[in-house]
Amino acid sequence: MTDFTLWDIVRNLLLAGRWTVVLSLIAFAGGACVGLMLTLLRMGGLWPIRWLVRLYVDLFQGTPLLMQLFLAYFGAAVLGFDISAWTAASVALTLFTSAFLCDIWRGCVEAVPSGQWQAARVLGLNYLQSMRHVILPQALRLAVPPTVGFSVQVIKGTALASVIGFVELTKAGTMLNNAAFAPFTIFALVALGYFILCYPLSRYARYLERKLYGAGSR
Amino acid sequence: MALVAVNDLHKSFGDLEVLKGIDLEIEAGEVVSVIGRSGSGKSTFLRCLNQLEHHDWGTIHLADQRLDGGAMSPGELSQNVGMVFQSFNLFPHKTVIENVMLAPVVVKQTPRAEARQIAEQMLDKVGMLEKIDAYPAQLSGGQQQRVAIARALAMQPKVLLCDEVTSALDPELVGEVLHVLESLAAEGMTLILVTHEMKFARDVSHRVVFMHHGHIHEAGDPQTLFTQPKTPELSQFIASIL
Numbered sequence: 001m002t003d004f005t006l007w008d009i010v011r012n013l014l015l016a017g018r019w020t021v022v023l024s025l026i027a028f029a030g031g032a033c034v035g036l037m038l039t040l041l042r043m044g045g046l047w048p049i050r051w052l053v054r055l056y057v058d059l060f061q062g063t064p065l066l067m068q069l070f071l072a073y074f075g076a077a078v079l080g081f082d083i084s085a086w087t088a089a090s091v092a093l094t095l096f097t098s099a100f101l102c103d104i105w106r107g108c109v110e111a112v113p114s115g116q117w118q119a120a121r122v123l124g125l126n127y128l129q130s131m132r133h134v135i136l137p138q139a140l141r142l143a144v145p146p147t148v149g150f151s152v153q154v155i156k157g158t159a160l161a162s163v164i165g166f167v168e169l170t171k172a173g174t175m176l177n178n179a180a181f182a183p184f185t186i187f188a189l190v191a192l193g194y195f196i197l198c199y200p201l202s203r204y205a206r207y208l209e210r211k212l213y214g215a216g217s218r
Numbered sequence: 219m220a221l222v223a224v225n226d227l228h229k230s231f232g233d234l235e236v237l238k239g240i241d242l243e244i245e246a247g248e249v250v251s252v253i254g255r256s257g258s259g260k261s262t263f264l265r266c267l268n269q270l271e272h273h274d275w276g277t278i279h280l281a282d283q284r285l286d287g288g289a290m291s292p293g294e295l296s297q298n299v300g301m302v303f304q305s306f307n308l309f310p311h312k313t314v315i316e317n318v319m320l321a322p323v324v325v326k327q328t329p330r331a332e333a334r335q336i337a338e339q340m341l342d343k344v345g346m347l348e349k350i351d352a353y354p355a356q357l358s359g360g361q362q363q364r365v366a367i368a369r370a371l372a373m374q375p376k377v378l379l380c381d382e383v384t385s386a387l388d389p390e391l392v393g394e395v396l397h398v399l400e401s402l403a404a405e406g407m408t409l410i411l412v413t414h415e416m417k418f419a420r421d422v423s424h425r426v427v428f429m430h431h432g433h434i435h436e437a438g439d440p441q442t443l444f445t446q447p448k449t450p451e452l453s454q455f456i457a458s459i460l
Contacts, residue, residue, distance in 0.1 A: 119307035122268055123321035123373060124296025133320060137311045 016172030031097025060099030089161035228275035238432035251419035254429035300370030360391030
């Protein structure tokens, strides 16, 4: 067995950690785009569309992310698509993220008091003008803290991509452990890696929340 | 020719018939107070006048033009009928001047400079010119309501509807809002107010309409109406609030 110094372990984890960050960013950016579209469809579309969006959200919220990853990776293979672990993980995490963000954002739009719609309507603004000038700016403010908070779930969610062979922080930890067999040190370092990524985000979300509700906007 | 002509207005919410045939004509420059118990349909009536509620039957004309049934777009409606709410409903993310300028700029497509001029004029009228850059949260209830009045006036409507505009205010702030309405009335603005301020209804309005169970039960000039009510329902109502 090769001798691994602590630095060797840390260095390898850091290198793999890059992919955790990249996958998180892809999932979050992709999820935000799809999620925004879904939110608008769910708020304004025809009832069959609204119903479909709700089904989509319920499906992704009601099944484990692990199964979604399996289905994206192995399911695609069964259907004859040869996709890489990269693609599968990106797609599954994007869809997962979009479902949750859609639900969070819908809640934020609905949290804007109905008096705001009425005031806009009485002043002659149509649906899109009301959304753009009155409702969305307020919903956006409400949405920032829970959205930042949810990004933590996305980062931790990427750990599951290790099971389909995607080499990120967790997978690198497992591989290093197979070689070095120092589970406590290695997995403690892996955990620390996630904590370093997530903790500033949760703190930031909490800060935003305080700023939002502490300002006494109402 | 009446400015507002309401004909046989009916409105139900499910099985509950809230308006059971309202007929009312209002002249330009008239100030009409609508009084009555809660549930008598007075707020619903007001909300039908600017189509926040769609009535089931009857017609509403404004200056001989059909107003209801989709005859006017929201944009046209807002330039005919303004409304002030009990809960102000100012846009909290916009400053006072932005609140007042929004509809003229977005709906009427008034150039910003001109819209600002109009907004300043209206804010001056309600005595809020010095708070132009404040956010609603920084204002008292009375100040917010005065801004809301300026915002409605900025669309230069022919009629201003006021839905219990002083009900959410602390007692010491009621006066400043009523004072603004009084000066609007003096300028000849047509006002239709749903109100619990009987003193105001008596002193400022030209006509008082008493609603009861979805009908106009009694109407007339305030002096006669308050001192010599014809129906037992109105005398009971007056007795209950005095």
